[in-house]
Amino acid sequence: MDSPDVNFLDPEGYVAQQQRVHFWRIVALMGLVVGPILVLTPLIAYRYRFSGNSTYTPDWHFSWIWEAAIWGGPIVIVTILSYFLWQNTTALDPFEPLPIDGEPVRVQIVGYDWKWLFIYPDHGIATLDELVFPEGRPLNLELTSETVMQSFHIPVLGGQVYAMEGMISKLHLAADRPGVFRGRNTQYNGHGFHRQQFVARALPETAFSAWLDTTSTDARPWSDAVHDRIAERSTLQEMTEGDDTGAAFRDVPGDLFSGIVGPMDRDPDWRSRDRRDASVEAGPADGPVATATGQAADPAR
Amino acid sequence: MSLTDFIDALTGRMTLEALPFWKMVQNPTPENIVNGAIATGVAAILVLAAIAVLALLTYFRLWRTVWFDWLTTVDHKKIGIMYIVLSFVMMLRGVVEANFMRANQAVGFDGGFLSADHFGELFTTHGTIMIFFVAMPFLSGVINYVLPLQIGARDMSFPVTNAIGLALTASGAMLVMASLLFLPFSIGGWTGYPPFTGKEYSPDVGPNYWIWAVTLSGLGTTLTGINVACTVYKKRCPGMDFWKMPMFVWASVTTAILMIFALPPLTVATAMLALDRYLDFHFFTTDAGGIPMLYANLFWLFGHPEVYILVLPAFGVWSEVFATFSGKTLYAYRTLVWATLSIAVISFLVWVHHFFTMGQSAGMNAVFGIATMLVGVPTGVKIYDWLLTMYRGRVRITTPMVYALGFVMLFVIGGASGILLANPTIDYQVHNSVFLVAHFHNMVIPGTLFGMLGAYSFWFPKAFGFMLDDWWGKLGASLWIVGFMLAFFPLYAVGLLGLPRRSVAYSEAAYTPYTVVAMLGALVVLAALGAMFWQLYVSIRNRDALNVYAGDPWDGRTLEWSISSPPPVYNFAVGPEVFARDAFWEEKRAGHAYQIPDQWEDIELPANSWLAPILFFSSFTLTFGLVWHMWWLVILSLLVVVGALVARSFVIDRERTIPADVVREEHLRWLKAVREAPSAPRELEVAPGNWGRPQSEAGVPE
Amino acid sequence: MSQARHPGLKLGHEHDPxxxxxxxxxxxxxxxxxxxxxxFGCVFATYVVMLxxxxxxxxxxxxxxxxxxxIETTLLLASSVTIGFALLETKHRADKRRTTLWLAVTFLLGAGFLFSSTHSLLGHLENGAGPSRSAFLSAYWxxxxxxxxxxxxxCLWIAVAAAQVRIRGFDWxxxxGLLRLSIYWHFLDIVWIGILSVVYLGAMI
Known part of the structure; x- marks a missing residue:
């Protein structure tokens, strides 16, 4: 198999394209700042070298003109950069849906050591380490982790977000055309970390429907035993060795994801007490949106 | 209690598996043999080096000297030197580890030669050592040595506390070294993020090593910060108001304030992690309501100001270096002060940029992104100020200046990549990739490390009375610059191509050319370190020819150059009074330098104290016992710590007196040597023949 | 530099080095x-987040x-008054006996605080409210x-300081040391008021 695409400067989707544009924009602007210093530094050091005969003013130490220039220059550049930063950051909030047409495909993603589980709640199926989706349509992802903190990333499609135990993060992506892309966890989580990769496969609409049908009938049925096996610390390859658990499942319960987010097994009364119920999160799965401080997300979401 | 119980209590959680070769012997697979051989080899080198040092000290009968002149000393100059020696020893280990990692990644396509866990230990110890036991001791050492001299003081405000700060830092370093003999160290990275480092996911003792090493370093640093701040407030010589302090002093006091404010969150975070691991608390666990994200906030509340703790002292060094070697007063001193202070303030307002990807709102990310870019303004101003200091000066390219020019050019590149990372949307792509690794190495190697190596080259003649060989120095500096570029510029590229950090292996063949070049860069850096050690050897061998006893080899500007090299134990025979910022430069210009004082007084200095060495050993045994759950050792060490502190408070005789006659004799001998020294023109600055008395540029008319 | 003296305590004669x-x-x-x-600020913040x-x-x-x-508040506030008396004795009379007496009273009040505090903590432990129960209790503990x-x-410091006064009398x-001890002790008072307000009174609201 050819190596899947992994370079965001050669993007395959809406978000990554915007990121590439923004990347080169900043590189260009920073070039205006860095370039002169790279040229001036050796130039000044040479021009005013000890053995030269340039002007020497040992006591000169201030000039309002220079002062205005050296404060003003960076302030202007940073102001311009800040404008672009604000615009770009709010436009590409990974938690917000993309401004593209088409019925969104919902996938719920659970991070394990060292594999990813992709749940298709509208179709009752799930896959391991393979995210299959149709090209051109928005891909709405919800993420959590059943182990330590992980970071979910498909570079050619867009940015990464953390997946954290007991919390839901969101990510919105889309692919422009069919293709096979590399995805991975980027947050170190032990000795299987470097093998925690998956394939993101964008299919034409018809092929995606066909895949849904095949998987719903041919895949192995989901069971608690399967869930326990996935939750063990192993890569997909280690997990399936000498075992026919497989990497695709049917008959996946609709509340699997919300059950994983809210640890009902540990704490039957979690709805009334736990922070996990503290937020008012409208959506198929209840549970707070992840925020930096661990508090419930702001209601504006 | 049976014998087994007794041995269990004695050894805690330590078993034979802690030995570096045990796994290899028990289960000799090729992977275990390779990794076991490396670990055993390194451990053997450590043991042999320790034995060799002990043997040499015994053979040359140096134990008395070591105890009375070094271990128990409270002299800020000697403490500074010990900090820097510690830093170089740890740097050697850190650079060797970097070479192992780079070599492994160079062949990392579908698997390197290191096991994943071994690689994990390497990147964790490398980061922990380089931040806490190389950069921090180095800057503490330079500040310790230089600051009291620059403000005309005889010592720090709290000399014994100063020695304790060193003792705690050194015992933390020793704990990290002990992890080479008794495995394993943490694999959780230098940031030690739970829940991965919690006991559920890391049940071994590895994270314990990390927690206690970092905690010791943090406590030592807090004490240093308090001491430096108090020294600057209380110990300045007459005439030195705030606007006459040398720029390095400003940088140091700002750093000290950052230390005082930034270290407590780290102490709290590591303490909470320790409680989670030892006593089953639930701060950062994934169950019982723990919030792992709280750790990220606390850690970076420390971690980001820490970046400026690292870089501000270097900025102070550059200000001295550019002014001295341009023969010109610093451009826009007050601007630099304000820029330094604003960097310190902004540094507390940007910590969220370390986890843009954790899911906070776009607005919040944007605010922190913009705050981050704001740091670029005062930093940019500083760069221009240094360039304007060279402008219309007479620039001499010495070793410190090679570092300084390399710093300016490389640091702006690192700053540009920082601006990229400050943009949340770009960060979403390159966060956790080796692009980030390249960025922060680009800040701390040219920023901090070049600054410290520049300081080492600049003030070495002051500390030891002879110059460092300039040719080898320039070679070392050039190798550092080239090695850095080879090692990290490819990482920018391969990070954009998507290589995550901390990967022992990868599955894209396209990465290999980049990782191979990076490995060559790491080798060049190793060669740079070799050149520096050779430079030291060559210089010691030629120390008579390179002698600068007269004390002013660089045509210096500030007070530390107005005394002999090395300085007398009391620094200043007569307390100086200053009337200008470039105090010594103005004295030389006015022809008032090297005057014979009118009167002599007895000088009182703090007496040696056994407290620091006792705390050094007992805090090491305390934390080593904690790592391995050897509770008897913990209790015993705690008793020693408390007992030593109480006993110390009863010590009455805390001062010693240097009689006026001795001071007078030493000072007159030095003044005689100054008068007899041929004064060297700046062309011969770095050649033998510079006896430390310059034909000063201060006399050159505009 | 500054000739300012720390107010409130006699530090010997005007030219005492x-x-x-x-x-x-x-x-x-x-x-x-x-x-x-x-x-303490970080720990308080943690407590509030963990509530x-x-x-x-x-x-x-x-x-x-x-x-x-x-009860603990009363003991600790009283101890702040008594350590104040110890310092007043130092300043005005330089009387070893009276100073150590007040220090001893302070020590006893501090020990009483510790006794009461330990008692209630052990009570929580018996009721199954130990630090392992929840993140909130971890923060409390x-x-x-x-x-x-x-x-x-x-308390240990008070004992040492009293012994020093007995042995050495009043030198700088x-x-x-007494001056710093009193700063430390008042600081503990302030932190305790924070704990009382945030933890105990906060729980009543």
Whole structure:
């Protein structure tokens, strides 16, 4: 198999394209700042070298003109950069849906050591380490982790977000055309970390429907035993060795994801007490949106 | 209690598996043999080096000297030197580890030669050592040595506390070294993020090593910060108001304030992690309501100001270096002060940029992104100020200046990549990739490390009375610059191509050319370190020819150059009074330098104290016992710590007196040597023949 | 530099060489206290963040009663008054016996605080409200025992300071030490008021 695409400067989707544009924009602007210093530094050091005969003013130490220039220059550049930063950051909030047409495909993603589980709640199926989706349509992802903190990333499609135990993060992506892309966890989580990769496969609409049908009938049925096996610390390859658990499942319960987010097994009364119920999160799965401080997300979401 | 119980209590959680070769012997697979051989080899080198040092000290009968002149000393100059020696020893280990990692990644396509866990230990110890036991001791050492001299003081405000700060830092370093003999160290990275480092996911003792090493370093640093701040407030010589302090002093006091404010969150975070691991608390666990994200906030509340703790002292060094070697007063001193202070303030307002990807709102990310870019303004101003200091000066390219020019050019590149990372949307792509690794190495190697190596080259003649060989120095500096570029510029590229950090292996063949070049860069850096050690050897061998006893080899500007090299134990025979910022430069210009004082007084200095060495050993045994759950050792060490502190408070005789006659004799001998020294023109600055008395540029008319 | 003297304590005669030392020591100690206050600040912030994280354990409202904390508050506030008397004796009379007497009273009040505090903590432990129960209780078991540990260290310091006064009398080392001890002790009071307000009174609301 050819190596899947992994370079965001050669993007395959809406978000990554915007990121590439923004990347080169900043590189260009920073070039205006860095370039002169790279040229001036050796130039000044040479021009005013000890053995030269340039002007020497040992006591000169201030000039309002220079002062205005050296404060003003960076302030202007940073102001311009800040404008672009604000615009770009709010436009590409990974938690917000993309401004593209088409019925969104919902996938719920659970991070394990060292594999990813992709749940298709509208179709009752799930896959391991393979995210299959149709090209051109928005891909709405919800993420959590059943182990330590992980970071979910498909570079050619867009940015990464953390997946954290007991919390839901969101990510919105889309692919422009069919293709096979590399995805991975980027947050170190032990000795299987470097093998925690998956394939993101964008299919034409018809092929995606066909895949849904095949998987719903041919895949192995989901069971608690399967869930326990996935939750063990192993890569997909280690997990399936000498075992026919497989990497695709049917008959996946609709509340699997919300059950994983809210640890009902540990704490039957979690709805009334736990922070996990503290937020008012409208959506198929209840549970707070992840925020930096661990508090419930702001209601504006 | 049976014998087994007794041995269990004695050894805690330590078993034979802690030995570096045990796994290899028990289960000799090729992977275990390779990794076991490396670990055993390194451990053997450590043991042999320790034995060799002990043997040499015994053979040359140096134990008395070591105890009375070094271990128990409270002299800020000697403490500074010990900090820097510690830093170089740890740097050697850190650079060797970097070479192992780079070599492994160079062949990392579908698997390197290191096991994943071994690689994990390497990147964790490398980061922990380089931040806490190389950069921090180095800057503490330079500040310790230089600051009291620059403000005309005889010592720090709290000399014994100063020695304790060193003792705690050194015992933390020793704990990290002990992890080479008794495995394993943490694999959780230098940031030690739970829940991965919690006991559920890391049940071994590895994270314990990390927690206690970092905690010791943090406590030592807090004490240093308090001491430096108090020294600057209380110990300045007459005439030195705030606007006459040398720029390095400003940088140091700002750093000290950052230390005082930034270290407590780290102490709290590591303490909470320790409680989670030892006593089953639930701060950062994934169950019982723990919030792992709280750790990220606390850690970076420390971690980001820490970046400026690292870089501000270097900025102070550059200000001295550019002014001295341009023969010109610093451009826009007050601007630099304000820029330094604003960097310190902004540094507390940007910590969220370390986890843009954790899911906070776009607005919040944007605010922190913009705050981050704001740091670029005062930093940019500083760069221009240094360039304007060279402008219309007479620039001499010495070793410190090679570092300084390399710093300016490389640091702006690192700053540009920082601006990229400050943009949340770009960060979403390159966060956790080796692009980030390249960025922060680009800040701390040219920023901090070049600054410290520049300081080492600049003030070495002051500390030891002879110059460092300039040719080898320039070679070392050039190798550092080239090695850095080879090692990290490819990482920018391969990070954009998507290589995550901390990967022992990868599955894209396209990465290999980049990782191979990076490995060559790491080798060049190793060669740079070799050149520096050779430079030291060559210089010691030629120390008579390179002698600068007269004390002013660089045509210096500030007070530390107005005394002999090395300085007398009391620094200043007569307390100086200053009337200008470039105090010594103005004295030389006015022809008032090297005057014979009118009167002599007895000088009182703090007496040696056994407290620091006792705390050094007992805090090491305390934390080593904690790592391995050897509770008897913990209790015993705690008793020693408390007992030593109480006993110390009863010590009455805390001062010693240097009689006026001795001071007078030493000072007159030095003044005689100054008068007899041929004064060297700046062309011969770095050649033998510079006896430390310059034909000063201060006399050159505009 | 500054000729300002720390007010409120007799530091020997006008030209006592020690007074400059004490000046710097006290200043440095203030900075140290500030850094310690930041540690408590982080721990307080953690406690507030953890308040809702009760998992399946008891909440603050279910757990805390005011009786114990009010006794502890009384003891600690009283001890601040008595250590004040100890310093007044030092300043005005330089009377070894009276100073150590007041220090002893302070020590006893501190020990009483520790006894009461330990008693209530052990009570929580017996009721299954130990630190392992929930993140909220972890935060409580960090905050309150951390303060108690400070009080215990303070008690040890009082004992040492009293012994020093007995042995050495009043020189700049012992008086400077007493000055810092009193700063430390008042600081513990302030932190305790924070704990009383945030933890115990906060639970009543």
């Amino acid at each position: 020690g007074s400059g030392e004490v000046e710097a020591l006290v200043f440095g100690f203030w900075i140290f206290m500030m850094s310690d206050l930041l540690i 809702p994280q009760v998992a399946d354990g008891p909440s603050a409202a279910e757990l805390f009663h005011l009786r114990g904390p009010l 960090l905050l309150v025992p951390l303060h108690a540990l400070h009080v215990a260290i303070g 080392v012992t008086t400077g």
